[in-house]
Amino acid sequence: MTRHCSLHPLAAAALWALLAGAALPAGAQQDTGLAVGVSQQLLHDSNVLRAPEGNEQEAWVSLSGLRLSLDTPVGRGSFKANASADAVQYRHLSQLNHTSLKLDATLAFEAADHVFGEVGAATEQSLYRYDQLGLLQTQRSLRRDSRAFVAARVGVVTKWTAEGTLSLQDTRYTDVPLSVRDQRWLTAEAGLRYQPSLDLFFRGVVRHIDGAFTREGLVDDDFRRQEIEGVVFWQASGASSLTASAGLMREAHTLATVRDSRNWLGSVAWAWQPTAKLQLNTRWARDSNAGSNLSSTDAAFSNADTVRRSTASLGATWRLSPKVQLTAQAQRAQRTLDNTFSGLVQQSRQGRDTTDTLGLTLSYKPLRSVGLSCSAHQNRRTVEGDLGGLSYAFSAVDYGCAGQFWLR
Template sequence: MRRAVLALPLLSATAALAEGNPWGIAGELDITHDSNVLRAPTGGAVSDTIFSAGLRGQLDQGIGRERLRVNALLEHNRFQNQRALDNLSHEVTVGLSFEPGNLVFGELNLRNARNLANRTLQDGRVLTQGNLERQTQTTLRLSKGVVSTWTLVGGFDAFQRRESEAAYALSDLSYHSLDLGVRYQSTPELRLTALLRRSQGEYPNLGSGDDYSRNDLELRALWEPTGASQVDTRLVWGNSDHSLSTIRSGTQWSGAVSWTWQATGKTRLLARAARYSDTGARDIGIGSTDIVKNYNDALIRTTVDVGARWRATGKILLEATASRSQRSLSASLQSGTASSTGSDRSHTLQLAVSYQALRNLQLACQAGRESRSISGNVAGRSFPYSSTTFGCSVQAWLR
C-alpha cells in the first residue's frame, strides 16, 4: 500500500535474527494518516487514516554449503473512510545461495507480492475502487572463477506484473532477460564488470499489444576508496525495438552512480544519481527512494536521491531521505509519433525514527511528503498533486 515507506528498512533492521536462532515470527500494528489517499490531482485530495495489522516471518538457515533465506509478510489494511480500498497484501521472498564446488557460486531468488497501487490513473482520473498489483520475479545469478583475477558471470531474470482493475491494465508487463559477462578484480578495492544482456518483453494491454526486445552492453565499477566509503557506477548502452511504441525504438543510454559513506560509527550517508531509458524492466527493484511508480509512459527518467542514517543511541535510530525525479513524457507512445511532449517533476521527503524498546520490541514513527508538478504539453500523461503522510507502528518478535 502507498504510505510512508521509509519505515520498512527500519523494521527490517530489527528483523535480524538472534544469534544462533534461524527463525523469527513477528506481529505488526501500524496506523497512518494520508492527506491525499487517492493521489488525486491538486484540488481533489481526500484524506484518510489506514489501520494495518500484519504477521511477518523469517528464516535464515545454513544447509551444508548452501544457505536458505525466507521472508514473508501478510498484512490486512483497513481504511477508515475509503472502504473500497481495504485489502489483504502479502510479500514472500525466498533466496538460496549455493556453492557446488570447483569455484562455482550461485544465488536463486524468488519473489511474489500483492499490494494496493496506482489508485489514480496517469490522466488524473480518480478511481475509488482498490487496484491490487501482483508481481512475481525470478532471478538466478551464477559465477565461475577462472583465474585469480577473472570470473565468468551470468544470470537470468523473469518478471511479471498484473493489475486487478481493467483501468490499470496498460501497466501489465511480462519480460525475461539473459546476461553473460566477465568480472575483473585485481585488488580488494576495485571490481570491474562487463555484461551483454538480451531482454524480451510485452505490454499485452497497451493498444493491440506492444512486444519489445532490447540488447544491452553494461559496464560497472565498484570502488571502495576507503574502508568506510563505496562508489558504485553503472553505464548501459541499449538498443530497443518495439512493435507498437516505435518512438522508443533505437539506441539509448542509461546509468547510475551511488556513493555511500560511513562517516562515523553512528552516521551513514548516501547519494545517488541515475538516468533510465529502458522499458519497464528497470522501474522495479532499483533501490531508489523515488516512490512514484512509472511504467510505460516515460521516455527518459532521471532521479537524484540523498539520505542519512544516524544511530543516536544503541536503541534510537533516525533516518532521512529526499528524492527528486523528472520524467520526459510523450502523449503518443502507443502510436509512436512524438507529436506532443512535456515533463513532470516529483519530490519526496521522508523522515523516520525507531526505538528498540526491548530486544524483541520496536516502536517506529515516520512522516513523508510527496509532490509533483508538470510542464509543457503532457496531454493527459501526468498531473500535479501533493500528499503528506505520518504514522507510527509497533513490531514484536518471537524468536
C-alpha cells in the same frame, strides 16, 4: 514470445518452500533461523488518492501485519525465505481496503569448486492508488509483480569471476483500464568481473530482454532490448565507498515503433560515514522502462508511460544512541512521459513531470525482537508542458507510527 510464459506457478513455489520450512519439527526449527513477527502501523494520509489540488481526500490508515522469516543452511549452501501479509484498512474509504502481500525465497548452492549458484522466486501484491493518465482511481486496483530467476558465478575466489543470470518477470493490474500497462519480459544477462583487490572491482555486462506489453483486449506490443553496461566499485577508505555505472541501450517494438530508441543510462552512488554515529548516502541515476536492471531502482516508476527517468537522492542516518536512530531522506525524480500505451487518449502527448519527496523517521529498538518507529513524508509533483490526460500535479503529506515484534 514471452507472453506465452507463465510465472505465477514459479512464484507460488516460494510460498510452499517457506511453509515446508515452517513445518519442520520443533527441535529442527531451533537450527533453521525461523522467526515469526507481528506488526501494527497507524498513519494519516492527507491525499490518499494522490488527487490534484482541491480534490484531496484524507484518511487514517491501519496496517496489521504478520511476518515469517527462514534462514537455514542446506549442505554447503543456504535457503532463505521471507513472507509478509498486511491487512490494510482505510477509514471512510473502505473501497480501498485490501491485503498487501510480499513473498520471496532463494536457494544458494555451491555446485563445485569455484562454482556458486542461486535459484529464487518472489511475488508482491500492493494497492495502485492513482493513475498517471489523469484519471483518479477511486476504486481499488491491485498491482501484482512476480519474478523468478536462476544465477551462476564461476571463479568466485579468484580475481576473475564469470556471471550469468536468467530471469522472468511479470507485472499485472486488476483494474481493466490499467491493464494496458500489463508487462512481461525475459532477461538473459552475462557478465565478467575483475577484482584486483578487496577495495576495487570492475564489471562488464551484456543484457538481452525479450518482452511484451500484454494489453488486455488489444494486440500485444512485443519488444526487444539490448544493453551493455560497465560498473566500477571503489572502497576509497574505511568510511567511504563509490559505485558508478554507465551503459548503452537499444530498444525496438513491433507495434509502438515510436518507442524505438537508443539511449545512454547510468548511475553514481557515494556512501560516506564521517563518524561512528553519522552515515550519508547520495545517488544519481538515469534509467528507462522495459524493466531492465538499470531501470529497476523503483518499481513504482517502471511502467509503460515512463520513457526515461532521472533521479537524485540524499539520505542521512544519525545514530543517537545504540537503540535510537534518526533517518532523513530527500529525493527528486524527473520523468519523460508519453501516452503511447494509454489506449484512452486519441491525441499524442509528451512531457515531463517532477516528483519531490522528503522523509524523516525516528526509530527505537529497545530489544532485538522489538522495534518502534514514527515517520513523516511529504510528496509533491509538478508538471511541464501540456500534459492533460497524461500526468497532473498533486501534493500529499503522511505521518504515523509503527511497532513490530519478533519471536525467534
